Amino acid sequence: MYSLYMTVKEHLEVLLAPLLEDGDCFLIDIVMKPSKASQKVTILVDSDEGITIQQCTSISRRLAKQLEELEIFTDAYTLEVSSPGLDQPLVLPRQYKKNIGRNLKITLKTGEVLQGNLTDASDENITIQLPAPKKKPKTPVDEASLVRTIGLDEISKALIEISFK
Numbered sequence: 001m002y003s004l005y006m007t008v009k010e011h012l013e014v015l016l017a018p019l020l021e022d023g024d025c026f027l028i029d030i031v032m033k034p035s036k037a038s039q040k041v042t043i044l045v046d047s048d049e050g051i052t053i054q055q056c057t058s059i060s061r062r063l064a065k066q067l068e069e070l071e072i073f074t075d076a077y078t079l080e081v082s083s084p085g086l087d088q089p090l091v092l093p094r095q096y097k098k099n100i101g102r103n104l105k106i107t108l109k110t111g112e113v114l115q116g117n118l119t120d121a122s123d124e125n126i127t128i129q130l131p132a133p134k135k136k137p138k139t140p141v142d143e144a145s146l147v148r149t150i151g152l153d154e155i156s157k158a159l160i161e162i163s164f165k
Contacts (some may be wrong), residue, residue, distance in 0.1 A: 008032070008072060012043070014058070015066050020045060023055045028084055032038055038076035048098055053056060055080045083161045090158045096121035103161040108154050116148070125149050126158075129152065 009030050016027055028044040045051055047057065067073060085113040090096055099118055106114045106128070116128035130146045
């Protein structure tokens with residue numbers, strides 16, 4: 001299960017797998033930021049129903065205990081387990097599926113930026129409903145042209161848009 005050749009991040013992924021399965025959660029990212037005093041390890045997790053503070057706390061406590069026992073970190077570190085904030089981009093197909101019905105701002109790898117309502121998501125593609133033009137066009141708008149299917153591999157960044165209306 002463990003080898004001398006595994007990175008710290010890979011060790012964390014192996015240790016996290018059973019902890020996440022308990023609550024039907026999934027790993028989004030592990031971010032490690034060194035600083036002068038200690039290293040900060042942030043683990044971003046989520047679930048299809050949304051993750052609770054209690055779930056994050058439980059994962060954090062159980063992971064911290066294993067990290068101490070296995071002496072993964074030799075220097076001081078801070079461990080944080082949390083759900084991704086709304087400022088975090090969507091990266092996994094599961095995240096897109098969870099957010100069907102929400103508005104997204106999508107930057108494609110071509111540089112094109114799209115904004116629309118996420119209407120469908122699969123493991124390969126998403127479908128968004130683009131808004132109708134604000135100005136009345138000279139020719140009628142074909143409703144089908146406002147629906148766009150995008151491959152996940154075409155997306156550079158996708159963020160949930162917050163509406164305060």
